[in-house]
Amino acid sequence: MIHTLPALGYNFDALEPHIDAQTMQIHHGKHHQAYVDNLNKALAGTEGEHHSLEDIIVHISKYPAAVRNNGGGHYNHSLFWTLLCNDNCQPSANLLNAINSTFGSLDALKEKMNTAGATRFGSGWAWLIVKDGKLEVCSTPNQDNPLMDVAEVKGTPIIGIDVWEHAYYLKYQNKRPDYLKAIWNVMNWDEVSRLYEAAM
Numbered sequence: 001m002i003h004t005l006p007a008l009g010y011n012f013d014a015l016e017p018h019i020d021a022q023t024m025q026i027h028h029g030k031h032h033q034a035y036v037d038n039l040n041k042a043l044a045g046t047e048g049e050h051h052s053l054e055d056i057i058v059h060i061s062k063y064p065a066a067v068r069n070n071g072g073g074h075y076n077h078s079l080f081w082t083l084l085c086n087d088n089c090q091p092s093a094n095l096l097n098a099i100n101s102t103f104g105s106l107d108a109l110k111e112k113m114n115t116a117g118a119t120r121f122g123s124g125w126a127w128l129i130v131k132d133g134k135l136e137v138c139s140t141p142n143q144d145n146p147l148m149d150v151a152e153v154k155g156t157p158i159i160g161i162d163v164w165e166h167a168y169y170l171k172y173q174n175k176r177p178d179y180l181k182a183i184w185n186v187m188n189w190d191e192v193s194r195l196y197e198a199a200m
């Protein structure tokens, strides 16, 4: 199958001022597009051409590094765009209950995610996952994710926050913690809640 760049569900400037339009334009149109193009190149003429992205991700140890990096990049960003919005929505009652009982409060969850993102050395992702019916915070290096068979902590992602410099550098420069604080203002809790229900 040929992998393609999914359209954003909103305009590049929809997440202003928290995430600036130019960052979104480059991140989606250049970075994500490059993961898609390089994934297609890496899979061309191989067995992997016949598998879905989801199937490739869960069996990623069978694939070369170019597929792991670019397939992970394509999967992670396709999820990431859907987790952002400017609707100022809130977690569902069910999800909020689970967050409160696991982390103490929504603020405590944000704090834990921000620490996971800020302490991930180099490039990677911070995650909220469902693992064995429970919520857990973790992080991965590069473009890995918790669905991969190589992941240290495995589970179903319901939030993924990109902490590569390309996700925030134009506006936040070296201040990754400021970006992490700001991104909660554009979290699409409707979608996170939907993913939570689906994972349970």
Ligand code: MN3
Residues within 6 Å of the ligand: 027, 031, 077, 162, 164, 166, 167
């Ligand atoms: Mn990115």
